Amino acid sequence: MRNNALSLFFLVAFLLSLVGQSFAGVADANADQLANGGSAVSWWQYVTSSEFAVDVAENWQSEYLQFLLFIVITVWLVQRGSPESKKPGEEGRGSDAEQKVGRHTVPGSPAWAGATGLRRTLYGNSLGLLMGLIFVLSWLAQSVTGTANYNRRQLSQLQDPVSWGGYVASPDFWNRTLQNWQSELLAVLSMVVLSIYLRQRGSPESKPVGTPHEETSTEV
Structure with a gap:
């Protein structure tokens, strides 16, 4: 878990956001359907629709x-x-x-x-x-x-x-x-x-805090 924590975090965050998008999307789609005199659709109907697929x-x-x-x-x-x-x-x-x-x-x-x-x-x-x-x-x-x-x-x-x-x-x-x-x-x-x-202490996407601005790479 520790050796793969970064990828696991983003995998879980991705899945949660995808599921969240599906529920928010079906609610928005149904609100639009009802406002235009249509009928609501189920969550499954929405996630298998072209509307959801194109957004993803x-x-x-x-x-x-x-x-x-x-x-x-x-x-x-x-x-x-x-x-x-x-x-x-x-x-x-x-x-x-x-x-x-x-x-x-x-x-x-x-x-x-x-x-x-x-x-x-x-x-x-x-x-x-x-x-x-x-x-x-x-x-x-x-x-x-x-x-x-x-x-x-x-x-x-x-x-x-x-x-x-x-x-x-x-x-x-x-x-x-x-x-x-x-x-x-x-x-x-x-x-x-x-x-x-700018710096973020401890992040590999940042230079060490005290590194001069003009230094491009800190890799040996």
Whole structure:
């Protein structure tokens, strides 16, 4: 428990917030239904609906876009003074010795770190590849469930439904998508810049309290 406390905390917090969203969402949806002369739906009907699914998917895709961009862009771009960045001059993918791959592996290194060719390439980029895959899948889930939810509203107003491509090109889709993207990118920007000048004692996301502002990395 102690060795996995951080991941367990966020897993429990995630599940509680997801359940909380479902109950708050069904209450809000039923209030809207009743106000418009419709009938209330059960919790199960709501959590299996396109309305709930699109709200969840659009948040997930923006989160994974944030992590994908941060993981990949920090390979090449730096921010002087930020603990979220490599030191200026250390941009790039690093040498085999720095990355402990090939003949530079150490006891306990993952097996594929010592492999050659495609296996090493895949493992050496596996974090970004997985984050990118989850982003794409959640974006697709958002677009499909969003199309279903949008068409449900269209039909309730006696208007024609749209195709998947028509919805993806619609203002409704991009309004929902860009609302999430801008908030996630602002959060990353805030973390990168504020961590130059502000501290949180004991946090690995912060420099030690007495570290000079201009020091970019405290790792040996």
